Amino acid sequence: MSVLGLVGSSCGGLDTRFRAELAAPAAARGHRLAVTLTPTAHRWLDAAGELDGLAALTDLPVRSASRLPGEPRPHPDPPVFLFAPASANSVAKLALGIADNQALTVLGDVLGDPAVTVILGYQVTDARFRHPAWRRHLDTLAEAGVRVRRLEYGKPWSEILDLLPAPTG
Numbered sequence: 267m268s269v270l271g272l273v274g275s276s277c278g279g280l281d282t283r284f285r286a287e288l289a290a291p292a293a294a295r296g297h298r299l300a301v302t303l304t305p306t307a308h309r310w311l312d313a314a315g316e317l318d319g320l321a322a323l324t325d326l327p328v329r330s331a332s333r334l335p336g337e338p339r340p341h342p343d344p345p346v347f348l349f350a351p352a353s354a355n356s357v358a359k360l361a362l363g364i365a366d367n368q369a370l371t372v373l374g375d376v377l378g379d380p381a382v383t384v385i386l387g388y389q390v391t392d393a394r395f396r397h398p399a400w401r402r403h404l405d406t407l408a409e410a411g412v413r414v415r416r417l418e419y420g421k422p423w424s425e426i427l428d429l430l431p432a433p434t435g
Contacts, residue, residue: 268433270297271344273369276306277351277389279423281314287423288350289323296433299324300341304356304369305331332368341372349373350387350426351417354394357386361403378410387426389417 270292274284284307293299301320303311308330311317321328327340349356349369356370365371376382386407394400404414417423 267296267298268346269300269342269344270430270433271341271347271372272299272301273303273347273349273373274307274351275304275353275356275369276310277353280307280351281310281316283423284311284351285316285320285323288348288427289320291424291427292348292430293323295427297430298326300326300344301328302341302369302372303328303330304367330368332371345381346383346431347373347376348385348387348426348430350385350423352386352388354388354390354400357388357407358399358403361406377412380411383413383431384411385413385415385426385429387415387417387423
């Protein structure tokens with residue numbers, strides 16, 4: 267079973283849609299989930315009572331904090347990452363190389379590696395497209411080989427799973 271690095275940040279719907287529309291369907295397709303959340307996403311899912319259900323989908327810990335020196339690595343190196351939902355804040359930080367939390371650290375460490383597939387599903391308001399830096403952030407990530415797609419309002423997030431390569435093993 268191949269490992270899928272599933273990364274999530276705090277966006278509207280995270281508390282009700284992340285497990286139901288991303289994690290559970292990815293696991294059902296045969297992916298072994300290595301879930302990493304931004305600290306705020308972890309807090310939101312915890313408050314919604316979603317962490318236990320998310321943890322039940324994988325044999326790996328759901329993480330949001332970095333490990334201490336000397337602690338073993340909790341996840342193997344995934345050949346594929348899906349970052350969804352990705353907030354405007356997290357997209358900007360990733361494009362600029364800012365790794366101020368564990369979720370952005372794991373993604374930043376593989377960005378541009380041709381052996382690793384990274385798919386990013388962002389969720390932003392239409393107003394974000396007027397910001398002068400937004401297009402540059404998306405272009406930067408695309409130049410690094412990231413497959414960038416918008417999670418459309420009113421459509422299931424699970425549509426982005428069709429961009430994942432089939433699990434191996």
